[in-house]
Amino acid sequence: TNPLKRAADKVADALQGGPQGPEDGIPGKPGPKTPPVAEPTDPHEPFPPKPDQTGPDTVSPTGQPTGADQARMAQSGSYLTNAQGTRLxxxxxxxxxxxxGPVLLQDHHLREKVMHFDHERIPERVVHARGAGAHGVFRSYGTAANVTKAAFLAEDVETPVFVRFSTVLGSRGSSDTVRDTRGFATKFYTSEGVFDLVGNNIPVFFIQDAIKFPDVIHAGKPHPDREIPQAQSAHDTFWDFVTLHTEAAHHTLWNMSDRGIPRSYRTMEGFGVHTFRLVNAAGQTTLVKFHWKPKLGVHSLVWEEAQIINGVDPDFHRRDLADAIEAGAYPQWEFGIQTFPDTPDQTFEGIDLLDPTNIVPEELAPVQPIGLLTLDRNPSNFFAETEQVAFHVGHLVPGIDITDDPLLAGRLFSYLDTQITRLAGPNFPQIPINRPHAPVNDMLRDGFHQTAVHRGAAPYRPNSLDGGCPFTAGADLGAYVETPVRVPEATKVREAPESFSDHFSQPRRFWLSMSPPEREHIIGAYTFELGKCYEVAIRERALQVLANIDPELCAGVAAGLGLPAPEPTVPLADVQPSPALSQVGRTWPTDGRIIGILTGPDGDLDGVRAVRQAVLDGGMVPLIVAPVGGTLGDGADALTVQRTYATARSVEFDAVLVAGTPGVGADAYGARDAKAGQPTAGAATPDPRVGLLLGEAFRHGKAIGAAKGGEAALEAAGIPLDAPGVIAGDTATGVLSELTRLLGAHRVWERFPSAA
Ligand code: HDD
Structure with a gap:
């Protein structure tokens, strides 16, 4: 009568006539061939637990959720308890x-509290330790449906995501704006399981084979004796490695370009780096490279800005991401693919697609948009979400497969392995942020930090005890089936293919694609970093690498280092620039850009009020900067001062507008009106902090405006009113419209010397 019992009997019947016992055969002679086992095929519920096996209660006798439901219980309820639920x-x-008197050892609460605190930290990630994350949603356009059967890429499917951005080299507590590659890792919680795209903001990698990863990271991390410098590539071991392994020349050039110091996570591109293989419903395959294109455009800091921010606000990128999401200015990226035919040689237009130091120029293979990512929720707990999230390039879903890129192969091992140390055991997929949104029915059991209370008696298959479940599915039922790629007959070797030995043509293309100010920044970056190396031999070797990329680049850096520029040792590659690589020359939306409005008690307060509103109406963020805190003006119209001369620094603003006389600052710089708290009107000496702020904004190529007497502050700072990107006008709102136009280009590029 019990249906589960009937099912079990059916399975037992099916097993009749299964494996034969030894008595069926004649001793010493081969027995009859073992017929295949008839596996159970009908899905059934496992037998219900016995009455004495109900598992931990999730509800207490009084109806309260018990500690077994920890995710809901955390930090709730009125009364403090110890970890065992006893009130304190x-x-x-x-x-x-x-x-x-002396403290007593019997104080359990003391010991429990300190014991737990002692173990609050977990090992930071061995690379990408510092990061910031956000939740969001990915909506697919359906434009990839012809090349992949991945369900989350079908038309109009919405998939929850979690994204973590990171620097690579620095420790968890290091600064955000160091010169480094940035991680861009996305977890798609799809209906078919988790897909992780673990990419960077630079489309190429330092090395071609994962076996060198420990070496490149040992070289980039601080020196082992004194553990300095922190979060920097400007030191001997890094440059020793990247000049001895010339395959690193391309990635290093990207790092030395403006891409190494992004303005914001919101203004970074992202890349899957490797070539992946997509598979459609008909089983046809296409090779692809994945791209994330920020809606706000790709923008960077300049080096001096980045250095100042490291001191002024080490959390600059983390803060920017969280503030933007909190303000409802949700960052967005378009997801795109470059597609290539899956030919046996895995090349496209002569570019080896398995070499992760190569890009394919967008002019040769356009990026086709396939969906939109919107980040719209901040984490509620940094540790639980951003720190415990575990990405893995091997987390794939049907329709997305790997290629034989040897860098990718090693990653497939590393990401699983590293979590065992970092998250202390094999059960990290059960941590809330890592849980798939698709049902999980694995046969993985026990282990450290097991939180599941698994039912059933037979975690193996086939079985006849847990109703035969689980069954395997097959591709028609959504199983992940590896693409049956032909493996060429070959001899085992430790070698790279000949096509991996061209190390200079791709960096040369990148260099040729840069505008004059971008080239100036690159030369400055190499000169800075190599100038920090003690070994002259390393500087000279680096110059040789640069000579093989481009003589102008090499000469510029050599001049800065005071060393002779060597001749190239290889013929310069004959490559065409790829205009898509330059960040200069395009116009972008100005949403969320920050306008600093400098004013003072004698400023043009009506003008400030109007311009503040105009900034808000334009979707940007106004920040009012005055000599001291508090308010400007009276009554309902009073303006709140958001930054003072003590707390403001130019690096926070994308453009600066001086509205009226900014006035002088606190006591050290001029007399103050005791009643208003603001400096006295007409105090003569200009505040040096205003001069510093305007001078920096000018040097960093930011648009600067002045209205109603603000011109005097610019002149006092030595800024010519007729310089490019300096706008003086009668009204602050009038000046703002020109400032906004300039902001669309991100910087006033003409102001960099190379542009002159
Ligand atoms: Fe990696 C973390 C990106 C090569 C080994 N990697 C990590 C993260 C990103 C990348 C974004 C941080 C993920 C997070 O936010 O938790 N890694 C890349 C890219 C690579 C790359 C784009 C080349 C194309 N990585 C690479 C290689 C190896 C690793 C070749 C090892 C052989 N990476 C790791 C790791 C990390 C990691 C040790 C540290 C923490 C983690 O995985 O979860 O396994």
Whole structure:
């Protein structure tokens, strides 16, 4: 009568006539051939637990959720308890023998509290330790449906995502704006399981084979004796490695370009780097490279700005991401693919697609948009989400497969392996941020930090005890089936293919694609970094690498280092520039850009009020900067001061507008009106911090405006009113419209010397 019992009997019947016992054969002679086992095929519920096997309660006798439901329980309820749920009457005093007496070992609360605290930290990621994350949604356009059967890429499918951005070299507490590659890792919680795209903001990698990864990271991390420098590539071991392994020349050039110091995570491109293989419903395959294109455009800092920010606001990128999401200015990226035919040689237009130091110029293979990513939710707990998220290039879904890129192969091992140390065991997929949104029915059991209370008796298959479940699915039922790619007959070797030995033509293309100011920045970056190396031999070797990329680049850096520029040792590659690689020359939306409005008690307050509103109406962020804090003006119209001369620094603003006389600052710089708290009107000496702020904004190529007397502040700072990108006008709002136009180009590029 019990249906589960009937099912079990059916399975038992099916097993009749299964494996034969030894008595069926004649001793010493081969027995009859073992017929295939008839596996159970009908899905059934496993037998219900026995009455004495109900598992931990999730609800207490009084109806309260118990500790078994930890995710819901955390930090809730009115009364403080210990970890065992016992209410506490005091958490500020150890249990003592009298108020001045010794602390007693029997104080369980003291020991539990300190024990837990002692173990609050987990090992930081061995690379990409510093990062910031956000939740969001990915909506697919359906334009990839002809090349992949991945369900989340069908038309109009919405998939929840979690994205973590990171620097590579620095420790968890290092600065955001160091010169480095940035990680761009996306977890798609798809209906077919998790797909992770673990990419970077640079489309190429330092090395071609994962076996060198420990070496390149040892070289880039701080020196092992004194553990300096932190989060920098400007030191001998890094440059020793990248000049001895010339395959690193391309990635290094990207790092030395403006791409190495992004303005914001929101203004970075992302790349899957490797070539992946997509598979459609008909089983046809296409090779692809994945791209993320930021809606706000690709923008960078300049080096001096980045250095100042490292001190002024080490959390600059983290703050920017969280603030933008909180303000509802949700960052967006378009997801795109470059597609290539899956030919046996795995090349496209002579470019080896398995070599991760290569890009394919967009002019040769346009990036086709396939979906839109919107980040719209900040994490609620950094540790639980951003720190514990575990990405893996091997987390693939049907329709997306790998290629034989040897860098990718090693990654497929590393990401699983590293979590065992970092997240302390094999059960990290059960951590809430890592849980798939598709049903999980694995046969993985036990282990450290097991939180599942698995039912059933037979975690193996086939079985006849848990109703035969689980069954395997087959591609028609959504199983992940590896593409049956032909493996060429070959001899085992430790070698790279000949096509991996061209190390200079791709960096040369990148260099030739840069505008004059971008080239100036690159020369400056190499000169800075190599100038920090102690070994002259390393500087000279680096110059040789640069000579093989481009003589102008080499000569510029050599001049800065005071060394002779060597001749190239290989013929210069004959390559065409790829205009898509330059960040200059395009116009972008100005949403979310920050306008600093400098004013003072004697400023043009009506003008400030109007321009503040105009900035907001334009979808940008106004920040009012005045000599001291508090408000400007009276009554309902009073303006709140958001930054003072003490807290403001130019690096926070994308453009600066001086509205009226900015006035002088605190006591050290001029007399103050005791009643208003603001400096006295007409105090003569200009505040040096205003001069510093305007001077920096000018040097960094930012648009600067002045209205109603603001011109005097510019002149005092030595800024010519007729310089490019300096706008003086009668009204602050009038000046703003020109400032906004300039901001669309991100910087006033003409202001960099090379553009003159
Ligand atoms: Fe990696 C983390 C990106 C090569 C080994 N990697 C990590 C993260 C990103 C990348 C974005 C941070 C993920 C997060 O936010 O948690 N890695 C890349 C890219 C590579 C690359 C784009 C080349 C195309 N990585 C690479 C190689 C190896 C690793 C060749 C090892 C052989 N990467 C790791 C790791 C990390 C990691 C040790 C550290 C923490 C983690 O994985 O979860 O396994």
């Amino acid at each position: 009457y005091d958490t500020d005093h150890s249990l003592k023998a009298g108020p001045r």
